Amino acid sequence: MSHAVVHALTAARSLLPHRSDYASLRRTWRGDLLAGLTVGIVALPLALAFGVSSGVGAEAGLVTAIVAGLVAAVFGGSHVQVSGPTGAMVVVLAPIVATHGVGAVALLSVLAGVIVVLLGATRLGRAVAYIPWPVVEGFTLGIGVIIFLQQVPSAVSAHVMPGQNTAVAAFEALGAAPWPRAVASVGVVVFVAAVTLLVPRLHRAFPASLIAIVAASFGAALLGLDVERIGSLPPSLPAPSLPGLADLPELTGPAVAIAALAAIESLLSARVASGLAGPDGRTTGPYNPDRELVGQGLASLAAGFFGGMPATGAIARTAVNVRSGGRSRLAAIVHALVLLGVVYLAAPLVAQIPLAALAGVLMVTAGRMVSVRTARRVLGSTRHDAVAFVLTAVITVSFDLIVAIQIGLVAAALLTLRQFAKLGGVRREPIVGPAHDDDERIAVFRLDGLMFFGAAERILSEISGLSSAPGIEVVVLRLSQLRYLDATGAQALVEVIRLLEARGITVLLKGVQEQHLQLVQRVGVIAELRHHRHLFDSLDDAVEHARSHVHRARSV
Template structure:
């Protein structure tokens, strides 16, 4: 294992002399966009606004230095909030540091085991269904804050949102919804002005000023400590660790999936250089470890902020580092100002963010592609909202794999062929079958039923030269077929086992099931001559 490839190198900053100005500008742009999101995600997760800001600073800096992408921006994300909120609700805020440390170690181990490329096996409909489900949950999670009520008792986002809305009362409900409306209008209007305009920050400023001047009775973030808290190690016992292993694996899985998806998306937006998926996992794991020591949340690569970084012209890691430094300066000098931001305004920011995560065009494309893809897309979204994000991905991949195997099985076939050359007496007692396509566990039985039903045949020639895919199940079915036909008095000849399948055929017993070793041929003409000789001997 080459550990050096997973560590920072001077090549990470190649071209910095040429791009440092645009990198700094991109970092400032991302920092402005990230500030309200970091505060909002911290509040929404139950860890608090300070935890969200600390994560954006610490994890953003560590992942920028140690991660596998030149332009990835890391910090708290909506998907992580969806997983983390119920964990903290069940185990308490005291479990946050332990979750960070445990999940960080798991993600680092995944990177060192070179598991980074596994995200490429997640089908597109699963990713889009997963994204749609996350967007819905993020929106529903903001209902309590947007209505000025406490979160509902249910762990299901939809039921909890209904419970919170039912408990709302005037006039607090009206003022909270007014602030949400102001944020939504300002953010939508800013999008029309310029896509890169930091509308969320402007919306927060306007809503906060209005609430302060009007003296609205709404909840605010509250006092924040100046700067960063001192790093501390959590006190853990064996019982606590065992109870958090399962949640930590869920957090780690999400952190890995979202981070790897983010750098893959970034690579399609601009030519920002190659990325290392395994190093990215190591970097994100270290970022979660560091954030946990300072009271932060588990970190992931943030797709939206990474996209802003790329579109702002970022080319090196300096942009992501600058984004973290800017947020640190805000924590040092602007904590007293941030304390007066209304929580309802942050809820409005996340509601707009959730709505923007849903692409109607993408949904239409997936739904109109194939029935299988549409089913996978809808199923993944429903399970994400109603059950769990990780289960949604796993079930989505399994269902997509089932449909893919079924489609692959349809491309396979078994065809009876005429014997080559002029017909001879006795040829009607010889059957030549050509296997083609894929002979695996999903198609083997169906393909070979036709051969097994033979009657009044003395010699069967099985052509395997056009068999592209063969697994152990397929090889075992062929073995059982040969044995069955031989037991019924037929002679089986096998022609043309492809070289890539020869070893499997030997190990499973295809060759051993033949009556004689001379019943394996490389040429069809020779096999037919041998078959006719059997018929001649029987006739004699």
């Protein structure tokens, strides 16, 4: 068997489930079971609410949480990622549903799933590694704020219009809250938050979130508190079926947009989750981004066959999983099975859980995601990193996740290019060795560092300015110290040579590196020289040739 075939089989195997996925179960199964139970209860109202908000209905949201959550847990690249419907997906889906109808969502989910699988199979998942740390931390901070603000309506028993900006909805909820009846909901939130924060101080192994939810539910029932509950649930799951293909041409464009959202949100969620610490203080460890895309694509595919909606990795539920002690895929699998069990076995009991209790759990989770220490480290690093961090966080809260990532990446790239541009420079050097008559008519310039599109214009201007001194007849450009040269930088050299030669100044090039030689030939740098012999490997030879030019000019 050839090396290429072996490599291809090894690469394909890395994208599939393996026994090693469950190697830690002997140590972590208790925590995984409790975390899965906690996440399942927390995910239930979110799945129902996201289904309703997107326009496809509560059942579709629940189907997505169960089917996609199970498939992604088995096939995904993260051991702790919890997948299902998310708020960002709702924002994208709502206008599509309004235009094409509810029936198009299943096909849309299948199409987006196929695209995401292909992204993972072609190894594009690692592209998230190129997202700078300040952008990831800004995204995390913004997500934490969004999760907290999303809970405000439930915390004060207020109803707001779905689909609007989270911050606006939170402020509207405070104004629309049915005071003083909303005091009971606020009390439940405070109680749950207090229990969630205090229980780990007694023992880290206790499932603080689950204890808080159970206690709040019994307390609300015993005291007869007038607070909103989860309410009735769909009676069963639909049978799987193939979606119709009538809208296939019209949904291709939206499917690409949704696939991009699913890929970016899932990879960022998995990346953020890999740095989260559980009750034992340890982080969850690495993940496989390419396999994560394959798993998320298969999850959306499966959800579409059951009439669900596109799924992504859900950072809120993933964070609850990690904070509750989840360490292996078993937790996310249990989460999906809990939701399935709720549909058939425990719907009346879960229906009595106050929404404010779930809001309290998620508010604590959001607070733990906002790390003051990390924010200080980013803000204290460099100015351009701090700007990228703040900009990403603000736009995440103000607009949406994809816009935030795009603008954060652009800002980070532009600010980084600005810093790189400063690494490229030019300076005039004295001629080494014994002085000769008329040496003042020779100017030696050394180009350092990076000469690319971000620095080329400045370097061109500096050389032109320095060469304008009276009496200069020959300019030697030393290129041996250039670490990077691109087409724009090479074109700047063409313009420098053209400008100086037009002034009657002879240009000599010294030390064109081998990796740059082909580029300068193709762009026309050497062709602009007065003579092809004006290219030198040695500075001494270049200076000697320059002196001969000056001498001949004096002799005429």
